[in-house]
Amino acid sequence: MVGKNHEKIVKDTSKDVLVLYYADFSEESIHLQPHIKQLAEHAESIEDLLIGQYDVQNNENEGLEIYQYPTLIYYAKDNKEGVVLNNEEVHDFDTARVWLGNSNSAYAAHFVH
Numbered sequence: 208m209v210g211k212n213h214e215k216i217v218k219d220t221s222k223d224v225l226v227l228y229y230a231d232f233s234e235e236s237i238h239l240q241p242h243i244k245q246l247a248e249h250a251e252s253i254e255d256l257l258i259g260q261y262d263v264q265n266n267e268n269e270g271l272e273i274y275q276y277p278t279l280i281y282y283a284k285d286n287k288e289g290v291v292l293n294n295e296e297v298h299d300f301d302t303a304r305v306w307l308g309n310s311n312s313a314y315a316a317h318f319v320h
Contacts, residue, residue: 216257217282224259229261
């Protein structure tokens with residue numbers, strides 16, 4: 208995800224979108240990136256769910272205000288303002304998977320039995 212397509216992706220009302228906003232100078236960002244990538248690969252078969260990453264340092268996007276790195280924001284189909292996730296709640300693949308299973312009905316239907 209890059210600055211040119213960021214808004215189009217997160218504002219798409221046909222998809223729930225989870226975005227990791229990161230900066231390479233942040234150790235926490237570096238730690239979380241492979242876990243979110245793994246989650247995206249794990250959930251790629253769910254058509255109405257998109258999980259992506261956004262490099263805040265190397266992209267410009269007017270109106271995007273990120274104050275802490277990393278920041279995870281969940282843009283549900285019915286809430287395109289987005290919900291900022293607590294970094295204590297989601298800090299690796301397993302906690303991200305649990306959070307998504309509790310927050311996204313398509314993911315829960317596909318993976319939680």
